[in-house]
Amino acid sequence: xxxxRLAAVVLLFAIPVMxxxxxxxxxxxxxxxxxxxxxxxxxxxEVAKYSGNLIALKFRGLEMxxxxxxxxxxxxxxxxxxxxxxxxxIDPKTNAGERGEVSIKGISGGNQIGxxxxxxxxxxxxxxFALGRGDSGVYTYSIFSHPTNYPxxxxxxxxxxxKLNDDLFDWMTVDSNRNMKMISTxxxxxxxxxxxxxxRRMNSGxxxxxxxxxxxxxxxxxxxxxxxxxxxxxxxxxxxxxxxVEYLSGGxxxxxxxxxxxxxxxxxxxxxxxxxxxxxxxSSHYGGSICNIAQTDAWxxxxxxxxxxxxxxxxxxxMWKNALAQADMESTAWPFAWVDGVDYPHQAExxxxxxxxxxxxxxxxxxxxxxxxxxxxxxxxxxxxxPRGRGAFGGGFGxxxxxxxxxxxxxNVSGGGRNADFNATNFPPRVGGNITNQLGTNPFARFGTNGxxxxxxxxxxGFNSGPHMVDWQNDAKNYQFWVRADAxxxxxxxxxxxxNYTLHAIADGVLGDLAVTNIAVASGKNLAxxxxxxxxxxxxxxxxxxxxxxxxxxxxxxxxxxxxxGWYLQYPxxxxxxxxxxxxxxxxxxxxxxxxxxxxxxxxxxxxxxxGSATTWTVAFNLPSPPQGRATLRLAICGVGTRTLTAELNDxxxxxxxxxxYNATINRDGIGGYWMEHNLAFDASxxxxxxxxxxxxxxxxxxxxxxxxxxLRLELDESPxxx
Numbered sequence: 001x002x003x004x005r006l007a008a009v010v011l012l013f014a015i016p017v018m019x020x021x022x023x024x025x026x027x028x029x030x031x032x033x034x035x036x037x038x039x040x041x042x043x044x045x046e047v048a049k050y051s052g053n054l055i056a057l058k059f060r061g062l063e064m065x066x067x068x069x070x071x072x073x074x075x076x077x078x079x080x081x082x083x084x085x086x087x088x089x090i091d092p093k094t095n096a097g098e099r100g101e102v103s104i105k106g107i108s109g110g111n112q113i114g115x116x117x118x119x120x121x122x123x124x125x126x127x128x129f130a131l132g133r134g135d136s137g138v139y140t141y142s143i144f145s146h147p148t149n150y151p152x153x154x155x156x157x158x159x160x161x162x163k164l165n166d167d168l169f170d171w172m173t174v175d176s177n178r179n180m181k182m183i184s185t186x187x188x189x190x191x192x193x194x195x196x197x198x199x200r201r202m203n204s205g206x207x208x209x210x211x212x213x214x215x216x217x218x219x220x221x222x223x224x225x226x227x228x229x230x231x232x233x234x235x236x237x238x239x240x241x242x243x244x245v246e247y248l249s250g251g252x253x254x255x256x257x258x259x260x261x262x263x264x265x266x267x268x269x270x271x272x273x274x275x276x277x278x279x280x281x282x283s284s285h286y287g288g289s290i291c292n293i294a295q296t297d298a299w300x301x302x303x304x305x306x307x308x309x310x311x312x313x314x315x316x317x318x319m320w321k322n323a324l325a326q327a328d329m330e331s332t333a334w335p336f337a338w339v340d341g342v343d344y345p346h347q348a349e350x351x352x353x354x355x356x357x358x359x360x361x362x363x364x365x366x367x368x369x370x371x372x373x374x375x376x377x378x379x380x381x382x383x384x385x386x387p388r389g390r391g392a393f394g395g396g397f398g399x400x401x402x403x404x405x406x407x408x409x410x411x412n413v414s415g416g417g418r419n420a421d422f423n424a425t426n427f428p429p430r431v432g433g434n435i436t437n438q439l440g441t442n443p444f445a446r447f448g449t450n451g452x453x454x455x456x457x458x459x460x461x462g463f464n465s466g467p468h469m470v471d472w473q474n475d476a477k478n479y480q481f482w483v484r485a486d487a488x489x490x491x492x493x494x495x496x497x498x499x500n501y502t503l504h505a506i507a508d509g510v511l512g513d514l515a516v517t518n519i520a521v522a523s524g525k526n527l528a529x530x531x532x533x534x535x536x537x538x539x540x541x542x543x544x545x546x547x548x549x550x551x552x553x554x555x556x557x558x559x560x561x562x563x564x565x566g567w568y569l570q571y572p573x574x575x576x577x578x579x580x581x582x583x584x585x586x587x588x589x590x591x592x593x594x595x596x597x598x599x600x601x602x603x604x605x606x607x608x609x610x611x612g613s614a615t616t617w618t619v620a621f622n623l624p625s626p627p628q629g630r631a632t633l634r635l636a637i638c639g640v641g642t643r644t645l646t647a648e649l650n651d652x653x654x655x656x657x658x659x660x661x662y663n664a665t666i667n668r669d670g671i672g673g674y675w676m677e678h679n680l681a682f683d684a685s686x687x688x689x690x691x692x693x694x695x696x697x698x699x700x701x702x703x704x705x706x707x708x709x710x711x712l713r714l715e716l717d718e719s720p721x722x723x
Contacts, residue, residue, distance in 0.1 A: 599614070
């Protein structure tokens with residue numbers, strides 16, 4: 001997708017959508033030797049007993065799935081390879097046809113189970129599909145169970161995936177920016193590969209000359225709850241609808257793949273490349289997430305239920321609006337009363353946690369927090385060490401390894417080694433706190449390397465190189481509960497499971513986060529936390545800042561268009577003399593590019609391959625008099641493709657940021673990945689009265705080996721040192 005793509009987005013007036021005509025048809029479940037079939041007069045869903053795959057889904061007499069695909073709709077970790085138990089868990093014959101549900105469960109017995117694209121895991125895996133009277137779609141959910149007599153294990157790439165009927169669907173909708181008619185299979189198969197197997201320049205069709213890339217359609221999972229495909233000619237749509245995000249990883253800032261045309265890795269001009277829908281709950285994208293299970297863990301997790309929603313309407317826009325309305329209804333109905341027999345607390349067993357966040361920052365007394373996000377997550381923890389051979393089989397990258405091929409990305413990272421960029425050490429402390437808002441720490445050690453095997457070998461999902469902490473940004477093992485607070489800081493987090501949590505708050509305009517530990521939530525008992533004071537950490541008087549602390553680079557130049565391929569090729573044309581920012585004169589929305597990348601010296605480079613020279617950005621600022629004491633340059637970073645960042649002030653080094661952890665946000669056309677703060681403290685005497693110049697240098701390397709800044713701030717502490 002590229003710049004002319006927006007011109008193809010048709011602005012449609014709201015036209016009433018028609019969900020299927022109301023029907024009172026009873027739900028039926030028909031079982032044969034190989035499958036279950038659920039039907040209610042609106043949709044008909046067929047589920048394979050061997051795997052738990054959804055192998056057919058009909059709506060208005062139309063087959064919605066890619067019937068010729070070996071796995072038209074599947075959970076990445078299926079029930080194959082284990083001892084299987086299949087049963088009807090809700091029999092519509094016993095409830096007058098109100099609801100039916102079927103279960104396909106694989107019993108691990110302590111061995112690897114599953115043969116889906118996400119690989120295997122040492123855990124029992126149960127997959128369920130449910131259908132109610134009048135439902136215009138089918139629900140699905142997956143339950144992982146690991147008793148303490150099973151060996152340690154880890155979960156690799158984990159999602160639900162649907163391959164759709166290519167003869168039917170031509171329009172894809174993720175959000176208001178990505179709501180358009182899509183390329184055809186012919187266009188994809190006749191495209192020219194760029195700097196990754198998943199990137200092709202179109203040589204035909206609606207977007208001829210532009211690059212298609214599945215990561216261009218990644219979305220913030222907290223905000224995008226309904227996404228899908230529709231048919232502009234047959235006037236039907238199919239959508240994935242998340243009623244809750246408690247079972248997803250990464251909290252409210254997690255970007256993930258959502259939908260695209262299947263990126264078939266073949267030179268064939270006739271290979272299938274069907275429309276695809278994804279619901280990811282554990283992945284390695286944009287900084288990744290971790291789900292390591294120790295042998296001593298009695299662990300279970302319920303992923304879903306979420307809805308595969310079918311509708312019809314005059315236009316794709318109308319069908320999308322209807323899907324959004326359906327998402328609101330699903331969220332209101334959560335938790336679903338009909339779920340039973342698994343670790344899924346019902347409404348009476350959950351709690352609502354309320355409170356009010358008040359900002360106490362003497363340096364910004366008039367600051368009003370915006371986009372205040374408040375959530376409950378598991379306390380930061382050190383993940384289990386997974387022995388070799390017990391990681392997620394096939395859960396690594398590459399062909400047969402969970403569907404993601406990282407090879408092209410990692411080769412382009414400075415240093416050249418595939419594993420080098422997962423070897424960062426010593427993350428800085430993350431701003432934390434408790435009710436009294438003391439500064440906490442979150443020391444990271446090592447991101448492991450040997451879990452990432454190019455062809456999905458055994459041990460493919462483990463992070464084994466040493467202890468490191470898991471926080472809400474990369475936790476996939478536990479549940480999280482997040483809401484947006486109101487303009488006054490009031491929050492109400494509903495449907496919280498019983499447990500011990502840390503309460504977090506992040507807000508646009510506030511650097512760092514608030515962390516309140518030891519929040520004990522009891523089953524069925526609401527909890528009022530009252531007023532919580534948030535005193536953001538300061539290392540001195542603020543001299544200047546650039547950007548808005550909001551965990552993305554969206555406010556910088558071209559940041560609103562981040563999802564187009566190849567901005568690193570455009571950078572030298574937009575900033576031929578690099579970024580030269582002047583405090584008090586420059587405007588970060590126009591004068592600060594959203595990603596600092598190596599300078600592409602080859603003006604004929606149109607593929608994105610190859611290297612660029614070092615790029616130095618400068619920040620000039622004036623001081624009225626020579627300062628004394630200690631200064632701190634605070635760098636909030638949300639995209640990392642390089643291993644080091646050098647900083648100089650008035651041609652004197654103030655340090656290097658060398659403990660960066662690659663998160664592929666630039667490679668994947670993202671705007672925000674795993675967020676971290678790096679602080680460089682230095683002697684303030686390096687500054688002088690008059691003009692000072694800060695220089696930030698990204699070293700030479702692959703064109704995507706850069707930095708996306710969230711925010712920059714310089715602070716000065718002139719208090720005398722204690723004697």
